[in-house]
Amino acid sequence: MMNETAIKAIVEEVVSQLAKQPSIQPRSVPIAVSARHCHLTQIDVEALFGSGYTLTHKKDLSQPGQFAANETITIVGPRGSIEKVRILGPVRKSTQVEVSATDSIKLGLKPPLRESGDIKNSAPITLVGPKGSLYKQEGLIIAQAHIHMNPSDAASFSVQNGEYVTITTTTERPIAFSKVLIRVSSRYELEMHIDTDEANASLIGKDTNGILAKIEGSS
Template structure:
């Protein structure tokens, strides 16, 4: 018997079920820095501007060609990525493992841009170095959504949700903050400690389960 209608029906119903689920791409953020223009100029020279190397998933954000070294109380790390464009404040985003290895005193988990209680580190560039006080955070895991995604999924800016990341080491993350802006593209961002915990080696997929 070669009647495919049964299978077609199943396939349609699966598609329908899947369409109702809040499935999102999961991307891993490696350790990186954002620099203010004045810090960039101390590290690389007067009037310097970053050289974009590759676009990131969030519109306008890019990985730059330039690299820096981080020096903490316990160790140092070379070849650290700088993400552009420049920002108002210099911010260093590490995993907890990185922060421990470097010897950061105040390890604090914050949303990007919030530097309350942030740690200190020395940043070294080609032309100079800075003592970046109050700059080091471990980024709180988060989801970027556009207004229309948030509307469709009935989620709001600042909401805390759970996300099940799929895979052989599947894991449900709680305390995931939803961030909504039309400047974003839909993606969940976790760091390498979190990616390792759920067995992700590159990007993967998760489902918002509330």
Template sequence: MSETRKIRVDLDNHHVHLRQETVYRLFGDGYVLPQKKDLGGGEYVSTQTIAVQGPKGKIEGVRVIGPHRPFDQVELLASDAVKLGVSAPIAESGDLADACELTLVGPAGSATLRCGIIAARHVHIATKLLEELGLKNAQAVSITSGGPRSVTFHNVIVRENSDSDLSVIHMDFEEGNAAGVKTGDFLELEY
């Protein structure tokens, strides 16, 4: 029988990460994204949102995550891709090789970029726990939910969390809803 560990769930909605140049293009020269909620590790939810346009539709109010990043990335839900009329790959954050093209629209301008993905589910595991469990960064593990809709999520990528002692699985709302889990629930890590 495999060893298990309780991992807290954090469900993600669609959101966008922007390069500094894109922030300026969408919001104006010299603009700094204001902070609404601290996410830890230096990241925060901004008070700003943008619109995301595809060939067949548009989604308003997509939250911007700060601070700026070295790449532009829109993390979509699978249903968003259908609404927008795009084929977005399931990919790790920053892997934009096959990203779909989207138009980002802000109050000061727009940008059409190859930046759309559906984020692969992943688990951030604190460095100390990673070592204790004998796991490695980028290793795939399985995580199982409980309850009447219990499922096992396979191919969950491990990401080392050296910024805190927090261990958390990130998946999108659609995956969480399908499994009957919500932010704050705990799932079992299997390795």
């Protein structure tokens, strides 16, 4: 089995070779770790926190208009629960809870790997707030690793919305994530989002970047 030094040397050599080919010149993508969190509808906010309640702002997130709320909830499965799950705002049209695979084991549930927003026939979950609780028949997912970018970024990388790419992390334990979804919108800032399991596997910390490469045969 190769040690970490050998693996790092191989990754550096691959990046070096890619850099010599102008048609696939690699570019760095900032990586952010998306810990477990939930998105709520206004109806569900009021069911959990009380009639007329609105989310309060804790801090802005990297994507314009998105924020972490001061409010948290407890999520409950048949095997266990997880407290202090952060709510992200603003409110959405559908309630969605995003967890890691490790979280799902603790909960005793089997959420599917999905693009954020795709919750049809996903796993059920119980939400508990200070003023009430809700059982959602669907809404629990493990989020697909993805990259937010605006149209200018997409043109620069020669990728398009819905395409999958490979990202190789520039860490002491480099890992190549080979099915990373591209999401393009004029509202987005360039950033890759992964969950805590993925981050821990590659020893990803603050200010970590990855090198993007197109998958052979992709558009």
